[in-house]
Amino acid sequence: MDYLLTEEQIMIRDLVRKIAKDKIIPKRLEWDETGEFPWEALKALAEADLCGLYIPEEYGGMGANILGYSIAGEEVSRACGGVGVSYMASGLGSTPIILFGSEEQKKKYLPAIAAGKKLAAFGLTEANAGSDAAGIETTAKKEGDYYILNGTKQWITNGGEAETYTVIAISDKSKGPRGASAFILEKGTPGFTFGKKENKMGIRCSATRELVFQDCKIHKSQLLGKEGMGFIVAMKTLDMTRPGIGAQAVGIAQGALDEALKYSRQRVQFGRPIGSFQAIQHMLADMATLIEAARALVYSTARMIDAGCKDFTLPASEAKLFASDVAMKVTTDAVQILGGYGYMKEYPVEKMMRDAKITQIYEGTNQIQRNQIALALIKESASKK
C-alpha cells in the first residue's frame, strides 16, 4: 500500500521502526510484567528528535504536524501500546500550550519537551468527571496575583513522570462550564503531589496516577489562555489529539496482524501450515482490510488538520472510534489464530489484546464518540433546512 507519504514522513516511519526493533520489542514483555516506566525507549525516541515532531520549529520541534506525529505514534504502538501512550500523552499535555500558550509560555515550556528532556501530561479527568467533563470539582481560587488549586485529578497518563502538566480547574463555579480555566503546572510546585500509581490491565508500563492539589499556589502567569476558557482549551486539544489515539490503535492492530501472519506460516497442523487453511486466511484478510480502512481514516483526518481545515471534530471522532474498535477485534482474532499459544505470555498477542482495550475507553469512550458523531450529523442536517 502506498500511503503517499512525504520523504520526511517515510524517514520518521523507518527511524521509529529501527528504534522499536532495537529498543522496544526486546523489552516490552519485561516492562509489561514489571510496570517499569519505559524511560529507555523514550530516551531513544528523544535522541532521534522524535519527541518534538508536532512542535513548531521555532520552539525546537520538527514542525512535522499531526500526520508525521501520528505515523510515529502508530509505529511505536505497533511495538508496544504502553510505550506508545507514554509517547503520545506528552503530545496531549503540550498541545494546549501550542494552541493557547502565550509566546512567553511557549518559549518557556516547549523546547524542553521538543528535546525530550521533559515529558508533558494533561489533567482533566476526575473521580466524578469522566465522560461528563463538566463535573470537575478541582477548584482554582483567585487571590491577588495567584490562584490556589485544590482537588484531585485521576488516571493521568505520565503522572509523576512528566515535568509539565496542563490542568483544568474551576475558577468560577457560578459560571458553569464557562467557569473552568486551564493552568500550566510544574512538577515540584509546593502543594502539588502524586497519588497512587494504578495497576492496569494493559498499557502496563505507562504511568497512570492521581495529581493531588492541596492549597497549591501558582502565579497568574501560569494561566493558559484566558480565565473561563478551560473547556475550550480541553475540547480543542482533544479534537487535535484524537486522531493520535486512532494511530495508536492502528499500530497495536498492525502489530497483532504481523504476529498472526508470522505464526500462521510457521504453525503446522494436519501436515501443513495453518495459513493454508481458508478459515485462517479469511480471518487474516478481514484483519488486514479493517486495519487499512482505519489507517486511511486516521491519515485523512490528520491530513485535514495539517491542511488547516477548521472543522474536523467529526472525522477525528470517527477515526478514534473506528480504529479502536478495529484494534480490539484484530487483537482478539490474533489471539484466536495463535490459539493456546496466543493466550500465553510467551507470545505478545495477549498483551496486544489487553493494550487495545483502553483505546476504546480513553480520550472519550467510544459511546461518547458515537454521541458526538450523531449530534454533529443531526446538527448539520438541521442547518440545511
Added chain:
Amino acid sequence: MDIIVCIKQVPDTTEVKINPETNTLVREGVPSIVNPFDENAVESALQLKEKYGGKVTVITMGPPQAAEALRTTIAMGADEVYLVSDRAFAGSDTWATSYTLSQAIKKIGRFDLILCGKQAIDGDTAQVGPGIAEWLDIPQVTFAVKIDAEESKLKVERLLEEVNEVVECPLPAVVTVVKQINSPRLPSLKGMMRAKKAEIKNLSAQDIGADLENTGLKGSPTSVVKIFTPPPKGGGEILAGEAAEIIVKLTDKLKERKII
C-alpha cells in the same frame, strides 16, 4: 579536538562471496553498510567531540555510491565528509589505499586525531589504519577499547588477547578501535534530513596531489593469487578409558605423528 574518521563501505553480510575468476568480492545484489567497526570509530569521534569540542570529519575512499555510507555518518552527527574517489584509485590494495587516504588527510589539513575501525569486515586485513600512520609518520595505537585525551596526549586502553594494555602517545596520532569501545548511536531525524540534503565533496587524484605510481592497481604491490575456502577441520578424536590407558594411547599417537 579535530578528528578525521576513515570509513569503508562494505557489503551487509558476513558471508562474503568471492568471484573465483577475478578473485574479487561479489558486490552485486548485496546491500551496502558502513563497516561496523568504522561506526564504532565514528561514535568514538562524536563522543570525544562532545567532551572536548572540535570537529568530526569523515572520509572514505570508494566508488561514487560510497557517498551513501558518508550520508549515514552525517545522520549520526558528522560535521563534514569527503568522498575520495577517482578511477585512478580502482583496484587498490592496503598499501595504495592507505597512501591515498593519507594524501587526502594532508589535503584536508588540520587534525589532532585520526580514527579507524580495527579492520573491515570484508577484507579483514586491519592494515589500512596502521598504513595511514606510517605514510603520515605519526604514532599509531591499535585495538583501542577506551580513549582519553589529556592536554596534547592520548591515553588509550588496548584490548589484547590476554590482557588490556594502557599506553600513552602524543597527538596527532592514528587510533583504531574495537567494537567493545561503544555502541554506535542511531541516526536522528534532524541528522537524516541534513544527510539527505548534504553535498558530498569529492576529492580526486589530482585534488589530493596523489602520485599515480602509488595508487590503484598499479600502485598495489599485493596480488591475490588465489582465494579459496579451506577444507573443514576433522572432528577430532576422544580417547576413552582409565587415565593410565589413555596416557599410553595418547603418547603412542603423538609418537606416531612424530610430535614427541
